[in-house]
Amino acid sequence: MPTWRYAIGMFGLAIPINTIRVSTLLYYVDIHGLDVRAYGTVMAVYAVLDAIDNPILGHLSDRTRSRWGRRRPWLVVGSVILSACLVGFFSAPDTLTGLGLVAWFACFAILCEAADSMFAANYHALLPELFRTEHERAGANALRQVFQLVALAVALAVTPVLTTSVFGTETTTGGFTTTALVYAAVALGVLLFMALGVREDPARAVEEHSSFLTGVGVILRNRLFWQVGIATACYLVPLAFVLAGIQLYVKYSLGLPVATTLWLIGTAIVVAAAGLGAWTALVRRRGAPFAWRLAFVFLAAGFVPFFFARSLLQAALSLAIVAVGWSGLLATNDLIQARVLDEDARVHGQHREGLFLSAFGFFSRITGATAGIGLGSLGFLFGYYSGANPGPDPGMAFRVAVSVYPFVIAVVGVVLSMLVRVPEAGATIPAAPAPEPTGQRPTV
Numbered sequence: 001m002p003t004w005r006y007a008i009g010m011f012g013l014a015i016p017i018n019t020i021r022v023s024t025l026l027y028y029v030d031i032h033g034l035d036v037r038a039y040g041t042v043m044a045v046y047a048v049l050d051a052i053d054n055p056i057l058g059h060l061s062d063r064t065r066s067r068w069g070r071r072r073p074w075l076v077v078g079s080v081i082l083s084a085c086l087v088g089f090f091s092a093p094d095t096l097t098g099l100g101l102v103a104w105f106a107c108f109a110i111l112c113e114a115a116d117s118m119f120a121a122n123y124h125a126l127l128p129e130l131f132r133t134e135h136e137r138a139g140a141n142a143l144r145q146v147f148q149l150v151a152l153a154v155a156l157a158v159t160p161v162l163t164t165s166v167f168g169t170e171t172t173t174g175g176f177t178t179t180a181l182v183y184a185a186v187a188l189g190v191l192l193f194m195a196l197g198v199r200e201d202p203a204r205a206v207e208e209h210s211s212f213l214t215g216v217g218v219i220l221r222n223r224l225f226w227q228v229g230i231a232t233a234c235y236l237v238p239l240a241f242v243l244a245g246i247q248l249y250v251k252y253s254l255g256l257p258v259a260t261t262l263w264l265i266g267t268a269i270v271v272a273a274a275g276l277g278a279w280t281a282l283v284r285r286r287g288a289p290f291a292w293r294l295a296f297v298f299l300a301a302g303f304v305p306f307f308f309a310r311s312l313l314q315a316a317l318s319l320a321i322v323a324v325g326w327s328g329l330l331a332t333n334d335l336i337q338a339r340v341l342d343e344d345a346r347v348h349g350q351h352r353e354g355l356f357l358s359a360f361g362f363f364s365r366i367t368g369a370t371a372g373i374g375l376g377s378l379g380f381l382f383g384y385y386s387g388a389n390p391g392p393d394p395g396m397a398f399r400v401a402v403s404v405y406p407f408v409i410a411v412v413g414v415v416l417s418m419l420v421r422v423p424e425a426g427a428t429i430p431a432a433p434a435p436e437p438t439g440q441r442p443t444v
Contacts, residue, residue: 002197008194012194015187016112018151019086022247024039025247025375026163027163027176030387031170039105041376061121069198070200072200075191075195075198076196078122079191083191085111122354124357127338138331142277142279149276164257219355222340228422238407239367276331292336292417296325299328299329299413
């Protein structure tokens with residue numbers, strides 16, 4: 001399978017998921033009037049369900065046997081469900097209020113989560129299978145992250161313009177529904193194009209696999225799984241806070257139109273994309289662990305000036321520092337996880353990429369819940385509950401949400417990354433010893 005065709009799948013996946021992440025607060029809380037505490041509760045339930053279905057879907061994928069391979073059937077079904085649910089998520093009737101609105105939000109948030117888990121578990125499992133060396137993985141991962149950043153430019157920077165200026169306004173919901181229809185069509189086409197081109201290694205399909213509970217037990221007893229997983233969360237949770245709160249940060253903290261988010265997010269994406277080549281070169285020169293740790297330092301450092309920014313220019317320059325770290329973590333974090341999978345294969349003699357990466361997916365999926373709980377705290381701390389009840393100082397509320405909370409969590413990531421002993425790359429499985437000939441004594 002050509003590297004570019006695999007990598008383009010990230011473009012199709014990033015559009016719907018990041019559109020949901022960046023626009024949920026504005027669409028449901030600020031416009032529909034959903035209480036921010038209900039938002040936080042739903043996101044917490046979302047994380048629990050995600051923690052349950054991720055490893056189950058990964059294990060089922062590892063054990064799937066079909067003429068289309070292990071991963072392709074799941075990729076096709078997941079792409080269709082995700083695209084349909086994106087439209088449903090942003091089609092809540094304007095007449096819905098109270099529990100009806102909460103139910104609609106919860107239903108489609110959970111359906112989108114399940115479809116995302118189904119597709120992502122199988123897509124990410126293909127990286128260590130299709131690309132065996134760290135040099136190959138670094139190139140393939142860098143290319144798919146470029147596609148992800150292109151999708152982010154569309155889903156995050158262009159979305160505020162389409163939803164509030166082109167197809168709708170800042171106080172109506174019609175623009176969100178139209179934008180979701182456009183994005184769903186694009187995402188579905190790209191995801192199916194990638195999925196139908198997958199050619200898996202047939203040797204891995206005939207491997208004997210342990211039971212689900214045995215596999216989960218092995219993973220949960222793996223110290224590296226917890227160390228790298230928590231570090232992954234410390235990279236993704238700060239970004240989740242920024243993505244969830246950036247439009248309201250622009251509106252309340254900077255006092256600018258929501259559409260101005262285009263320039264802020266656009267700057268960050270350009271910086272991150274421009275840095276991928278340099279980070280990939282650093283990986284090949286000094287190794288993934290060194291680059292991974294350095295990226296965490298940049299990520300944490302950028303949130304300090306971001307808190308003090310008072311203009312669009314100051315905010316953009318501060319977020320550019322964050323984007324340098326973000327770029328480095330895009331280039332390295334998946335490679336660190338792949339090394340953990342390689343060591344598991346060397347030690348246990350099984351390739352269980354689907355189950356292992358789905359278990360890692362738990363740490364990435366809790367980002368939404370963590371950000372939801374953090375944003376829910378804005379009501380208690382600052383009196384911000386919704387667009388109809390923003391409290392006395394919503395500007396400070398979202399300044400804290402997108403800079404202070406992320407900084408504290410990123411610092412934990414810096415410390416943890418320095419303490420982790422990252423294994424070597426390469427998943428060569430030791431050959432089983434040859435059986436002794438019957439009736440002969442072994443030689444000493």
